[in-house]
Amino acid sequence: MSLGWDLIDSLVEAAQECHGEPSPLLELLRTSAQDPPIPGRGQTLGLWELLATLGSIDLVAARAVEPHLDAAAILAQAGIRWTPGTSWGVFAAEGQRKLAATAPAEPSASWNLAGEKPWCSLAGTLDHAVVTAHVPGGRRAFSVDLKQPGVSPHAGTWTSHGLHRIPSEAVSFDQVPATPVGATDWYLDRPGFAVGGVAVAACWFGGAVGIFRTLFAAAQAREPDQLALAWLGEADRLLAAGATALHVAAQSADAGTLDWVTAQRVRGLVAGICERLITLAGQSLGPAPLGFDHSHAQRIADLGIYLRQHHAARDDAALGTLLLEASGSTDKGIGPW
Missing domain, CATH: 2.40.110.10 (Butyryl-CoA Dehydrogenase, subunit A, domain 2)
Known part of the structure; x- marks a missing residue:
């Protein structure tokens, strides 16, 4: 994450120690004399990697930092100077x-x-x-x-x-x-609106990575049977697909070509991956981690409500509408694929 931002290491450390409390992250954001890094300027992947890293540790940390960075991007796109020492x-x-x-x-x-x-x-x-x-x-x-x-x-x-x-x-x-x-x-029509939408998906993705780490540690702790291996393999395969989609979307953001069609695809893909990993964790690990492992139980609860920023079938319907409205879909039977 070569963002050149003075807060990166401190934010990761604060995420590791915050235990679901956002105030240490907000206080750190107020201490920086630098302008926050802005997506779409060659460092989008690094920004989303930071959000995913925070989310993999504690989703509250990602949830506190992501809107601050989004506000910085919105203000920069509008030509408004950043005010140091503030949280947004x-x-x-x-x-x-x-x-x-x-x-x-x-x-x-x-x-x-x-x-x-x-x-x-x-x-x-x-x-x-x-x-x-x-x-x-x-x-x-x-x-x-x-x-x-x-x-x-x-x-x-x-x-x-x-x-x-x-x-x-x-x-x-x-x-x-x-x-x-x-x-x-302007807020809804600006190119950065789609970029901000995918940044939220990077936070969700981090939560799914945290669940995978619990699955992986459980498989290492005892001799896994075929089902445990299958669940672990499926989780890895899904995360690899999500990481690839986010990587490609980051490249599009930096090229100025990330539109809302792509954003809806990535958000829907990552949301589905997260929901599947929540299910896999329940099937593979049983009730014990939910009842006795505070970090895991909290991550499942945090990710469950965070994902509701995606509107499931309604967002898929919105994507379908965009596809039909696109110029390339006017020919009968011919769409984006």
């Missing part, structure tokens, strides 16, 4: 209640956010976030100081056993000043 998130999910942005009456005034935003991970802990809100004609991203009056996380509603210390609760905004990041709909 990205709040872009939608719910039944809407967050709206009101344009300033005068050019020198601020935009204001009002409403509710769901799934705002660590909103009560982070310093800043890139937040999407509804504006006339679409949605727009904004940079928001989360320490301002009027930002009210709905603390105490997060009950998940997975990623328990990464509360992803709703946040209410009451006329909170915000700075635009890009034009209307």
Whole structure:
């Protein structure tokens, strides 16, 4: 991971010692005087390897670092300078209640956010976030100081056993000043949107690697039977496929050609690999690690909820729609393959 970032070794060490607590990772992110590394500039593979490494150790560590790096990439793509000494998130999910942005009456005034935003991970802990809100004609991203009056996380509603210390609760905004990041709909239309989507899959992949290591250690600890060998071999084969897909996607990101079709393929592939490894671990190891091995049980729980950022068949349906809309699929019977 030759990223030239001063935090790499410290982040890996913090992941090894955090035991599911994100605060040591967030404090480290605040200490760096360097701009975070940005994907799509020749070092995407190294960035995703870092996220996967953190995820293989503790998924909470990856879950804390990935949005910080995503926010840095979004701001860089919008031409906005990074603010050292801060921790960042990205709040872009939608719910039944809407967050709206009101344009300033005068050019020198601020935009204001009002409403509710769901799934705002660590909103009560982070310093800043890139937040999407509804504006006339679409949605727009904004940079928001989360320490301002009027930002009210709905603390105490997060009950998940997975990623328990990464509360992803709703946040209410009451006329909170915000700075635009890009034009209307730029956030979703920008090339980096697909790159950020695959970065999340790199975190999932790291969780699957952690499960594989438990399988491998169990096979080493006693004479494995044919079924244990078959499960281990299948897990290795799946991880090799996922690693190859991520590697190729990283090359596409650096070449500026990674589109949402590719991102959906990689995310779906990695999500399926992770779900299969969760099943393999249960079949191969039985209930004992889930009942008595805290690290393994926590990893299974963390990965289970983290994977729900992939919407299963709905994301496959979205991919199918993209394939039919692509120019090459207009000829009858001829598609991307």
